[in-house]
Amino acid sequence: MKCLLPLLALLLTLCACAGEDAAETAAPAPADYVGADQAAQAVLDSQEDAAGLTAMEGEARTDYLTDICGVEEGLWTEAAVYAASGVDAREVIVLRLAQADYAGTEAEALEAHRQARLGDFFGYAPEQAALLEEARVVTAEGYAALLVCADPEGAEAALSAALNGEAVTALAPAPTPDAAPEVLNPELDISDFEPFDPPNEFDMTLYDTSAILAAWESGEEEGLSEKDGAILARCREIFAGCITDGMTDFEKELALHDALLRGVRYDEAVYDRDTPQGLPDNTNPYGALVEGYAICLGYAASFQLLMDLAGVECVTVVGASSRSTSDHAWNLVRLEGEWYGVDPTWNDPASWEDVPESDWDWTHHRHFNVTSDSLRQSNHQWDYLNVPEAEGTRFFWDGSGPLPR
Numbered sequence: 001m002k003c004l005l006p007l008l009a010l011l012l013t014l015c016a017c018a019g020e021d022a023a024e025t026a027a028p029a030p031a032d033y034v035g036a037d038q039a040a041q042a043v044l045d046s047q048e049d050a051a052g053l054t055a056m057e058g059e060a061r062t063d064y065l066t067d068i069c070g071v072e073e074g075l076w077t078e079a080a081v082y083a084a085s086g087v088d089a090r091e092v093i094v095l096r097l098a099q100a101d102y103a104g105t106e107a108e109a110l111e112a113h114r115q116a117r118l119g120d121f122f123g124y125a126p127e128q129a130a131l132l133e134e135a136r137v138v139t140a141e142g143y144a145a146l147l148v149c150a151d152p153e154g155a156e157a158a159l160s161a162a163l164n165g166e167a168v169t170a171l172a173p174a175p176t177p178d179a180a181p182e183v184l185n186p187e188l189d190i191s192d193f194e195p196f197d198p199p200n201e202f203d204m205t206l207y208d209t210s211a212i213l214a215a216w217e218s219g220e221e222e223g224l225s226e227k228d229g230a231i232l233a234r235c236r237e238i239f240a241g242c243i244t245d246g247m248t249d250f251e252k253e254l255a256l257h258d259a260l261l262r263g264v265r266y267d268e269a270v271y272d273r274d275t276p277q278g279l280p281d282n283t284n285p286y287g288a289l290v291e292g293y294a295i296c297l298g299y300a301a302s303f304q305l306l307m308d309l310a311g312v313e314c315v316t317v318v319g320a321s322s323r324s325t326s327d328h329a330w331n332l333v334r335l336e337g338e339w340y341g342v343d344p345t346w347n348d349p350a351s352w353e354d355v356p357e358s359d360w361d362w363t364h365h366r367h368f369n370v371t372s373d374s375l376r377q378s379n380h381q382w383d384y385l386n387v388p389e390a391e392g393t394r395f396f397w398d399g400s401g402p403l404p405r
Helices: 036-045 058-068 100-121 126-134 152-163 210-218 226-242 249-262 285-291 296-310 372-377
Strands: 013-016 054-056 076-083 091-097 136-140 143-148 314-321 326-335 338-342 368-370
Touching: 036 076, 036 091, 036 143, 036 152, 054 058, 058 076, 091 100, 100 126, 100 136, 100 143, 136 152, 143 152, 210 226, 210 296, 226 249, 226 285, 226 296, 249 296, 249 326, 249 368, 285 296, 296 314, 296 326, 338 372
Parallel strands: none
Antiparallel strands: 013 136, 054 076, 076 091, 091 143, 136 143, 314 326, 326 338, 338 368
């Protein structure tokens, strides 16, 4: 999920693509004036579909660049920002810089913004996360830009052409400022919900399990990395120990959930001032399934993998807790057409500070197949409008009483 063109007329310098460092300087601005709006429009014209991209203006644009993107206001003289909304990661930002040597600073800010958005989309919107993986952060002569679009190569070429004074043939109608934003839950009233603001304390990028899933389906493990091979072997052990023919999706979900929690403990190294990020691999299935420790993203990523292998529809939600002061991740599963919330981390007594180690083998189900309302009431925050609402109740089970059927 998680991308380059030759330099065109020596104007564009690729400064970041899926993690590459930004260039530190750019050449002086061209003699012919090219405004940020003009350059951004050329980028939009290069795309076959620019519908849904709307222009930000005035104070809203400045606040977005400063507060959300981390761009220093005094380093640019003009800015054009076009962004989609909802489950749509597309975004075009073009900055005309006050001085050419500000390029590195602003490009680094745009790259950090790209990485943060990638973490927000990873897990529940893989196609949108892929756009951010392929996105370009570029510097040109007196300009810096972020290009998140379906054709980043064409966007970069169009930007180069515009800055050279060349015409760009429009492939699609220009976006209109009043285009209606698309969201997953447009009717959801979030006015009384706890606001969500990603804390970004940790790298919340979901581990790529595509090679593991392919090997599981094909039975061909040649070419797997050592780490992925170990994860796959552990998954086979778990399935052999708890999955039988004829089980329903709910029965598979419950068995794999409990098997996961029996084999993992919360990585308390994150509480140590000297290791605030914790132990290696604590955010992915290798740490949780093979090494036996994880933080929330490791729990959620492992549960996601087990559900994928079992054929149970599942997504990982990257959100927050404690009024958006702490990164958090959990899952949604779809059973018989309805979504249910599952928080494996908070279901594990080993992750609770007030539970003695002698009780760690007790598996809890307080946050097992609950509704989104229940998650909100238990201090979970997320992008409410763009994550499926869990409204199912039939398969809720808190560990007491008979299993739902």
